[in-house]
């Protein structure tokens with residue numbers, strides 16, 4: 001299979017992740033079919049990708065004709081069979097719901113090309129939870145991109161218990177071909193690499209807070225100036241959304257049984273109070289509504 005030029009990618013789900021992953025691949029020359037159940041969402045994806053890339057053109061970082069060609073390489077459809085039946089790689093990036101993902105993989109098993117790679121972008125579900133034997137597990141893996149995929153360079157390539165070495169080599173080549181840096185996670189574990197390390201470091205920050213060792217502001221300042229993180233754990237939580245931060249910890253706690261992942265009391269209280277970070281103007285910090293002049 002030729003991975004560049006001739007390879008076809010299908011992305012299932014045109015939300016925050018799928019839309020930009022599709023566009024990133026098209027910028028690298030791949031033909032991409034982007035599928036969603038919602039026509040409105042497909043249109044939003046197209047508009048948002050155009051806006052993001054027009055900023056690059058305005059800054060002189062992208063040629064206008066190249067932008068048009070790259071947008072033209074993404075075809076939009078609500079028809080999963082049309083999107084995925086001719087694809088060499090199918091990447092599932094739908095809402096984080098087990099049943100929805102299982103149903104998609106079940107359908108893909110029936111009509112995808114026998115040698116196509118079937119991958120999931122899930123942050124929390126290893127591909128082995130999403131497929132049945134009909135899918136041929138040796139060709140299935142996780143490809144975990146980071147938000148926003150048009151900017152973030154890293155992709156975790158996660159080997160499921162039955163994924164073949166050949167699939168992993170092809171998946172790594174695909175990630176490189178679309179201008180991204182792959183890392184191989186050799187065992188399917190909750191949180192993969194980045195989220196496990198991030199959770200442990202930020203959990204320690206919450207423990208320091210809950211036990212009265214330092215304030216939110218001082219822990220953020222310590223981590224930003226002492227460890228050179230662009231954002232301390234609390235500013236990062238406000239940006240991500242404290243509900244998402246809480247749910248990710250609760251999921252890790254439930255799936256691993258490891259008490260080190262148990263969500264902090266103060267984090268739980270923020271979520272219960274509806275103080276979810278920037279999106280509600282109040283989290284660990286206050287974010288006044290900006291009035292446009």
Ligand SMILES: NC(=O)c1ccc[n+]([C@@H]2O[C@H](COP(=O)([O-])OP(=O)(O)OC[C@H]3O[C@@H](n4cnc5c(N)ncnc54)[C@H](O)[C@@H]3O)[C@@H](O)[C@H]2O)c1
Nearest residue numbers: 013014015016017036037041093094095096121122123147
């Ligand atoms: N947002 C992040 O920061 C992030 C980062 C890494 C990985 N992920 C993972 O990526 C996946 C998608 O996340 P997102 O943030 O893009 O979600 P999102 O809610 O922005 O988008 C999900 C899209 O899936 C579509 N969809 C739902 N059911 C479908 C179906 N049956 N067929 C086709 N389309 C369907 C929805 O219409 C929606 O457009 C999740 O598995 C998530 O864990 C998210």
